[in-house]
Structures are given as structure tokens and as C-alpha cells.
Amino acid sequence: MSQLDKVEQDKQQTGRQLYFRLLAYLKGSWHYLLLSIVGFMMYAAMEPALAALLKHIVDVVSNDQATENRLLIPLSILGIFVIRGIGTFTSSYFMAQIANKVVFDLRTSMFNKLVSLPSSYYHSMPTGRLLAKLTYDTEQVIGSVTNALKTLLREGFTVIGLMGYMLYTNWRLSLLFLLIVPIIGVIVSYASKRFRKLSTRIQNAMGGVTDVASESIKGHEVIKIFGGSRFETERFYQAAEENRRSQLKLELTKALNVPIVQFIVAVALATLIWMALDPVISSSMSAGDFVAFIGAAGMLSKPMRQLTEVNSILQKGISAAESIFEFLDLDEEKNTGIKKVDRFKGDIAFNHLNFTYPNTEKKILKDICISLPAGKTLALVGRSGGGKSTVANLIPRFYDVEAGHLLLDGVEINQYELDNLRKNIALVNQQVILFNGTIRSNIAYGDLNGAPEEDIIAAASAANAWGFIQELEHGLDTLVGENGVLLSGGQRQRIAIARAILKNAPILILDEATSALDSESERAIQQALNTLMENRTTIAIAHRLSTIENADIIAVIDHGEVVEMGSHAELLEQKGAYAQLHNQQFNESEG
Incomplete structure (x- = not known):
């Protein structure tokens, strides 16, 4: 293994450790997480249910039984969307509870650390950087903990449900979809490294923005008297420009990552349909099975796309978590003494x-x-x-x-x-x-x-x-x-x-x-x-x-x-x- 590969492996391992440490903040909200997972599972279960209902509708129509099922099918559709709605509400609301709790715990932990740090830290760290850690970094972490987790669970369960239904309907055709997973994994792995690197740059640039803004607010009188407006404007422009460039590079990577993965999924889906239309294969499937199988495969596109998009949020959060945990791991003011006196004499x-x-x-x-x-x-x-x-x-x-x-x-x-x-x-x-x-x-x-x-x-x-x-x-x-x-x-x-x-x-x-x-x-x-x-x-x-x-x-x-x-x-x-x-x-x- 080359030295470069070892460094990248260490980074990935560190990223996993950071994320698991971040997830430790969910301990106090495990009951909310369980309720959210139940909601995600309810939502995800309705996707293959829709495909199964589609199969039933086609088979009913093909067998001239539409009259007999005229009331049952609309009620089934309503039932599916009611259950899906309940699942969406349950998962979203309790995830919001978790997000608020994690933000609160992180910020209070950081502030508790802040007041216990030695004076030397305050003299070496600009105020704006500290404010950026307490505000911007924690917001990025929340995206990683809640938004990313929400997408991973909801869309992950959906993919599992749809793939399970497809395997049940025709396992040979379904294996084709599984072949594209390693290809998507390679793309996501490359994007992860770039997202992480760019997210760190954005955080540093954001710290620079808050530094200049904080100093300008405190020193507004000096700026006015000594004609520093143009100089401070230029400083802020440079800091904001660095943030803008890094953000654009991140969005470029994100914008390329999603359509490439979508195209791979589309190729797999097109190949799947081409094979399914083969008379030898289609002869073993009813019209309802065929339509439901193609429908389920088509439904996979959206959750797989969202699973690839979540990577950028995840990497932003891990990068922010690294900054936050570096701060939380700083040595506190040394309190080695144990002697206590009610009132000193004063020698x-x-x-x-x-x-x-x-x-x-x-x-x-x-x-x-x-x-x-x-x-x-x-x-x-x-x-x-x-x-x-x-x-x-x-x-x-x-x-x-x-x-x-x-x-x-x-x-x-x-x-x-x-x-x-x-x-x-x-x-x-x-x-x-x-x-x-x-x-x-x-x-x-x-x-x-x-x-x-x-x-x-x-x-x-x-x-x-x-x-x-x-x-x-x-x-x-x-x-x-x-x-x-x-x-x-x-x-x-x-x-x-x-x-x-x-x-x-x-x-x-x-x-x-x-x-x-x-x-x-x-x-x-x-x-x-x-x-x-x-x-x-x-x-x-x-x-x-x-x-x-x-x-x-x-x-x-x-x-x-x-x-x-x-x-x-x-x-x-x-x-x-x-x-x-x-x-x-x-x-x-x-x-």
C-alpha cells in the first residue's frame, strides 16, 4: 500500500470515527429515533405496496374484473397515501426533535468548554472563528446527523423494499440492478473525498468572514475616523470570495455526481426493460407482474439519486464535526490544586x-x-x-x-x-x-x-x-x-x-x-x-x-x-x- 493510499484510508477511518462520535449525541433521544425509524419504515413500505397495487390493477383489468374491484382499488390507494402521510409526519417531526436536541447539546458543550479554556487560547483564537464554530459548524453537523440520517433511513428502506419486491417478482432480472452498486460505490467514494476537502475550505473561509465582520463591528468608530472603510470592504470581499469559490466547487462536484449516478441507474433500467421485453423472459410473467416489476424499477431511481445527494451533506457534517471535536478536545485550564481556604490572609x-x-x-x-x-x-x-x-x-x-x-x-x-x-x-x-x-x-x-x-x-x-x-x-x-x-x-x-x-x-x-x-x-x-x-x-x-x-x-x-x-x-x-x-x-x- 502506498503512503498516499494509507493517508486516504486513515482519513476514511477518522471520518467514520467522527460520525460515530457524532451519533453518540443521539443517546438521549433514542426513543425519538425509534419513532422516526417506525415512520420511515411505514413510508418505505408503501412504495412496494404501490407496485403491488399496480400489479393488481393490471391483472384485474386483464381479467375483466374491474367492476368487482371498483371500490376496493380506490380505497387501497387512499389507504397507502394515508399510511405514507402518517409515516412522513412521524419521521419528520421526531427527527426535528432530535435535531434541536443535538444542536442544544453541542452548543452547550462547546460553551462549557469555552469558559473552561486557559487564557492563552483566547489570546490566540480570533473571536470570529469561535462564533463560526458555535453557529455555522453546528448547523452543518445537524445536516449530517438529521437530514443525512433521514435520507439514509427513508430512502434506504425504500430501496430495500423495492429491491425485495423485485427479487420476489423476478430474481434473475433483479440481479442486474445489483451489478451497478459497485460502480456507484466508486463514484461516491471519489466524491466523498472531494466533498470533505471542500467543506473544510468552506468552514475556514466562513471563519474568515466572521472574523472581519466581528472586528469591523467592534471597531466601527476607528474605521470611520481613519478612513478604513475601503480597506475593511476589501478584506471582507476577499474572505467572502474565498467562501464563494469553495462553495461553487462543492456544488460543481455535487452537480456532476448526481447526473452520473442517475445515468448509470438509467442504463441499468433501460437494460432491464430491454431484457424484460424478451419473449422468453416475459412469457413467465403475467401482465401485472411485468408492469409492477418495471414500475418498481422505475421507482428506484428517485431514492437512489437522493442517497447519492446525501453524500455531500454527510461530508460537510463530518468536516464540521472534526472542527467541533478538535475544539471540544482542547485541554482545559489546569486545576491541579486541592487546598481550600475560607479566606486568605494575603501574604x-x-x-x-x-x-x-x-x-x-x-x-x-x-x-x-x-x-x-x-x-x-x-x-x-x-x-x-x-x-x-x-x-x-x-x-x-x-x-x-x-x-x-x-x-x-x-x-x-x-x-x-x-x-x-x-x-x-x-x-x-x-x-x-x-x-x-x-x-x-x-x-x-x-x-x-x-x-x-x-x-x-x-x-x-x-x-x-x-x-x-x-x-x-x-x-x-x-x-x-x-x-x-x-x-x-x-x-x-x-x-x-x-x-x-x-x-x-x-x-x-x-x-x-x-x-x-x-x-x-x-x-x-x-x-x-x-x-x-x-x-x-x-x-x-x-x-x-x-x-x-x-x-x-x-x-x-x-x-x-x-x-x-x-x-x-x-x-x-x-x-x-x-x-x-x-x-x-x-x-x-x-x-
Whole structure:
């Protein structure tokens, strides 16, 4: 066996494994599947029944018994179509039940996986690709599970029924039809490989379309101001054009596959009729047998055509399933710790800590040594890109320590159970994240949901947010829009601070927490933060040095290293990097 043949065989085996894994999602709907199968069998049984009725009609007419069967034959026709209709309804409705259940299970499984993935995945995967997996890919899978399964069962049972009737009527002639099956199999096998390849291309192109659209929606203001409309239009055109070309190639393969198979069936049918018209063969058959046999053979054309068409749907689904299962098989965030503490004291120590982001080579943090006693404040300052946020991100274990030690209350931080660790940490990001809901739900978010209204109001007041909230028509029940778009930057920041205040965690991380505030609001918020930071271990990342002058420890980080450390007064006396930054900002504010 050549290497190419082995690769193709592995692909086919993988395709079968993927499809069987996909069918595992039907386990919870087996009763619906059984009802659907009963419906398909009822539908399929009526095809040979029609052929048998046709035989009966011809024989009745040939024997001059039409008068005697005048009522029976029309009633039989009605009966056949009633049973066929019941079968169609039963199979279609319960297949729809299965489709909805599978979509629900797949999407919830994917979302459950999404929220459990490490931060590194979010930084490496564009948002549009994730949305395409949740929407487009799952729709393709449904076609494979339900539409393809529906056609395979319904038309498969029909072919079996008609072939059974033909074998019963004249088995010698029927064998001719069986000879074309291997030829059709070769064509379908070739088409399968091409369908799979093109379906993968379409999925990737669809991801590109959603990527560009998602970025353009988020950055619409930048696009308008910087004249990016033409550039973004061209990007979208190229992504959509790639999707269109791949889709056309898929349709071309599909369009060629069906008529070729139909032609082969037609050749077999023509040969069958030619042989059936031979006096030697036809002499052993009654007129009714002959007409019913030809009728049954003619009825085979439609289900066989549909069975070949289903291949494209099947391959699309398998290709989409491969993408989905690759996502579902990703490693989740490591939760190796088992130690749980009701409430941390808050002693934090970085001992010769080094860190490099996954799949990169550049070392971001180098030999960091900082000791922060419980209840004290550590301010991290320095130029952008120096590693300040990375230091803070290691405390809630958004990333794991690569080398060295990060101790919390004297214990390696990765020994704590992840949820327990994060319940003891409050965070205010520089880029405020609000969810599309009310102000109340954004302050009392997650584990804080259901907090008493007086506590929410107290937190909002402490964050200097209650004043503007009261002025809104619906107060705490005011909708904030997607990512808080209906509020100003300062208002969003204060809601995020109120959320951190309400959590009342022993460890507080402030990443440029006052960056979006005007001077007056900043002073009020700083006062609230000073109250919040009392008796809490706080790590504050600050650009404005005026906001961290009262910090117990100030660490200047540059190129991943601590170049200076001490109090505000001590660092000014050293006249080093911190003093230079301070003087620069002081001169800017004076100017």
C-alpha cells in the first residue's frame, strides 16, 4: 500500500470515527429515533405496496374484473397515501426533535468548554472563528446527523423494499440492478473525498468572514475616523470570495455526481426493460407482474439519486464535526490544586520568578523577587510592555508560573483549588468588561448574584457611582448595552470598581483602575479605593504615579525585571528610574 493510499484510508477511518462520535449525541433521544425509524419504515413500505397495487390493477383489468374491484382499488390507494402521510409526519417531526436536541447539546458543550479554556487560547483564537464554530459548524453537523440520517433511513428502506419486491417478482432480472452498486460505490467514494476537502475550505473561509465582520463591528468608530472603510470592504470581499469559490466547487462536484449516478441507474433500467421485453423472459410473467416489476424499477431511481445527494451533506457534517471535536478536545485550564481556604490572609511572595507566554520564546519576566505582606499595597509602575500586567495575571492563575515560586500565605499558588483561589481575589481591569444586562446584574455579577440591594447601593456609593445611577430613569435596573456601550467610560469604570467593592475579597488587583476617570471623579474614586484597600493585599498597576504615592511598596518593572523597589519617598531619594518617571509626569501636569 502506498503512503498516499494509507493517508486516504486513515482519513476514511477518522471520518467514520467522527460520525460515530457524532451519533453518540443521539443517546438521549433514542426513543425519538425509534419513532422516526417506525415512520420511515411505514413510508418505505408503501412504495412496494404501490407496485403491488399496480400489479393488481393490471391483472384485474386483464381479467375483466374491474367492476368487482371498483371500490376496493380506490380505497387501497387512499389507504397507502394515508399510511405514507402518517409515516412522513412521524419521521419528520421526531427527527426535528432530535435535531434541536443535538444542536442544544453541542452548543452547550462547546460553551462549557469555552469558559473552561486557559487564557492563552483566547489570546490566540480570533473571536470570529469561535462564533463560526458555535453557529455555522453546528448547523452543518445537524445536516449530517438529521437530514443525512433521514435520507439514509427513508430512502434506504425504500430501496430495500423495492429491491425485495423485485427479487420476489423476478430474481434473475433483479440481479442486474445489483451489478451497478459497485460502480456507484466508486463514484461516491471519489466524491466523498472531494466533498470533505471542500467543506473544510468552506468552514475556514466562513471563519474568515466572521472574523472581519466581528472586528469591523467592534471597531466601527476607528474605521470611520481613519478612513478604513475601503480597506475593511476589501478584506471582507476577499474572505467572502474565498467562501464563494469553495462553495461553487462543492456544488460543481455535487452537480456532476448526481447526473452520473442517475445515468448509470438509467442504463441499468433501460437494460432491464430491454431484457424484460424478451419473449422468453416475459412469457413467465403475467401482465401485472411485468408492469409492477418495471414500475418498481422505475421507482428506484428517485431514492437512489437522493442517497447519492446525501453524500455531500454527510461530508460537510463530518468536516464540521472534526472542527467541533478538535475544539471540544482542547485541554482545559489546569486545576491541579486541592487546598481550600475560607479566606486568605494575603501574604504574597515572588521568589526568583520567570515567565514566558505559551508558544513564544521571549522571556517576559526575569528573576522577579517581591515580598508583599498581608494588608499592604504593591504598586507596579514602568513603561508599557514591561511586564506589569503579567505579574498581576499570575496571582489569579490566568497563567501558571513557569520557573521560580509564587507563594500565597506561604503555599505554592498552584496548590490551591482554582475556584477557591479566585473567590478570594477581586479584579478591576483597565479595559472594563460589562455584560449586556442591568447595572444591578453587572455589580452583583456571578457569585455575587442575589446580593441584598442595600449592599449593592453601598458598593455603588463607595465607588462614587450611586450619584449617576440615581439620575438614570430605571436606576439599578438600567440596561448598559453590549459591553456597557450606553454608559460613559468613567461610568463603566465606577461600576467595575463597585463590583470589586461588593466582592469584599482579601486580595485586590487594580489594573489602571482609574484610567478612564476625569480628575474630579478620580479623586473621589481614589478615596473610595483607599478605603477599600485597608486591610487588603492590593496589587495596583498604575500609569499615573499620583494614584500610588501612598503604596507601601512600589516596584519599577522594565523589560521584565524589577529595577527599583521601595516606598515613594525612598525611590525619589534614589533619583533613579522612578524619580525620572515622577518628574516627567509632574512636568507634564505643570505644563
